[in-house]
Amino acid sequence: MTAAGLFKPAVSVALVRGDQVLLVRRGRAPSKGFFAFPGGRVEPGEGHEEAARRELLEETGLCAGELTRVAIVDTEREPGQPAFRLHVYAGAYLDGEAVADDDADEAGWYGLAEMDRLPVLQSVVAVARKLLR
Numbered sequence: 001m002t003a004a005g006l007f008k009p010a011v012s013v014a015l016v017r018g019d020q021v022l023l024v025r026r027g028r029a030p031s032k033g034f035f036a037f038p039g040g041r042v043e044p045g046e047g048h049e050e051a052a053r054r055e056l057l058e059e060t061g062l063c064a065g066e067l068t069r070v071a072i073v074d075t076e077r078e079p080g081q082p083a084f085r086l087h088v089y090a091g092a093y094l095d096g097e098a099v100a101d102d103d104a105d106e107a108g109w110y111g112l113a114e115m116d117r118l119p120v121l122q123s124v125v126a127v128a129r130k131l132l133r
Contacts (some may be wrong), residue, residue, distance in 0.1 A: 007074055007085035010098045011052040012039025014127055015064055017093035018043065021128045022110050022119070024059050024104035030081045035120045037127070038104065056119035059104040073118065073123045091122055 014037045015022040023035040038059040042051040049067055056062055067089040077083040098107040111120065112132055116124055 001120075006083060007049075008082045009042040009048070010040060010075075010084040010086045011042060011048050011055060012037035012086055012088050013052050013056045013064060013067065013125055014055065014070065014088060014090045014124075015093050015129055016090065017109055020109040021127065021131065022060065022062070022093070023108060023110050023115075023118075023124070024096055025106040026103065027100075028103045030075065030078045030084070031121060033119060035110070035115070035118045036124050037084070038107070039088075041105070045121070047097060048087045049089065058102040059100070060098040060107045061101060062096050062098055063094060064089075065094055067091045071123075071127050076121075086123075088123075089129040090127075090131055095107055 022040050025035050026032050038056045038057045052067060070090045070092040071088040073086040075084045075086055076082055098105055
């Protein structure tokens with residue numbers, strides 16, 4: 001089996017507003033209770049960018065302009081969950097207020113210093129550092 005066959009496709013969106021990024025607290029597995037970029041699984045027949053836009057809208061009510069893929073992260077497998085190949089997209093904030101919905105318990109804007117005090121996935125911190133330099 002190829003490496004790609006071991007991972008389910010997933011996406012996330014690192015939305016940037018000034019010196020902050022949008023994070024959601026995951027309400028369900030995988031990574032329940034951790035803060036991460038809005039995102040989720042790619043549905044059958046759906047392109048990665050299309051899935052990223054859908055997940056951003058479902059979890060926060062926000063839309064993004066141009067998206068650029070900035071990272072691909074292979075996640076660790078959690079008990080009872082598949083491993084994911086996560087395509088991380090970055091985009092600039094347009095407008096509107098983020099409201100947590102779908103499988104997000106909380107949504108908000110965080111700078112790097114604030115992220116140090118939250119339960120944040122290390123892959124998220126690495127991407128945020130790159131984007132907020």
